[in-house]
Amino acid sequence: MLKGKIIVFEGPEGSGKTTQANRVFKFLKNKYKKVIFLREPGGVKISEDIRKIILNPKNKKMCALTELLLYEAARAQLVCEKINLLLKKGYIILMDRFYLATTVYQGYGRGIKKQIINYLNKLVTNNIKPDLTIIYDVSRKEALKRMKTRKKMDRIEQENDGFHEKIRKGYLNEGKLIKAKIIRTDGKNTDDVFKETKEILQKVILWQ
Numbered sequence: 001m002l003k004g005k006i007i008v009f010e011g012p013e014g015s016g017k018t019t020q021a022n023r024v025f026k027f028l029k030n031k032y033k034k035v036i037f038l039r040e041p042g043g044v045k046i047s048e049d050i051r052k053i054i055l056n057p058k059n060k061k062m063c064a065l066t067e068l069l070l071y072e073a074a075r076a077q078l079v080c081e082k083i084n085l086l087l088k089k090g091y092i093i094l095m096d097r098f099y100l101a102t103t104v105y106q107g108y109g110r111g112i113k114k115q116i117i118n119y120l121n122k123l124v125t126n127n128i129k130p131d132l133t134i135i136y137d138v139s140r141k142e143a144l145k146r147m148k149t150r151k152k153m154d155r156i157e158q159e160n161d162g163f164h165e166k167i168r169k170g171y172l173n174e175g176k177l178i179k180a181k182i183i184r185t186d187g188k189n190t191d192d193v194f195k196e197t198k199e200i201l202q203k204v205i206l207w208q
């Protein structure tokens with residue numbers, strides 16, 4: 001592979017995106033040497049430290065603008081320290097969230113103007129665009145059922161149902177605009193969702 005690729009897994013809390021991203025990573029590791037799995041916010045030490053601040057349930061007084069800038073700072077560091085280099089080396093980069101999440105969570109969820117978010121997203125990524133974005137859609141009712149198994153919920157997960165409904169709507173709206181692939185996960189087991197995911201992936205990454 002001469003050029004790297006970025007595959008992004010997106011969706012509301014409880015959508016199963018992280019489970020699918022991990023399964024895809026294990027699957028592709030058996031086929032390619034240059035595959036890496038990164039998460040946002042995080043992926044490198046500085047960004048992981050920022051993640052702890054963003055998601056800490058004790059930080060309930062965090063302003064929407066502070067939250068936005070922290071996410072963008074974490075992303076800037078990840079792109080600068082890791083993603084740019086990996087793309088040059090021809091890696092397939094699997095991302096558990098990327099800048100679409102900021103458009104949705106801080107735009108639809110927090111009400112920050114899209115023009116501001118778009119400007120910052122382009123600034124910190126050098127206008128890097130994913131080769132594929134898969135959005136895992138789930139109803140709020142189903143998401144809550146899945147999240148009951150979690151020991152602790154972070155600051156974002158603890159937001160009210162109204163906030164999370166905005167997030168779901170945001171993903172569906174933005175997904176159509178960027179022509180993302182949308183997989184509805186309600187009533188499906190992880191194997192069925194993985195099968196759909198692989199079918200979509202094979203159009204971007206060829207394997208035998």
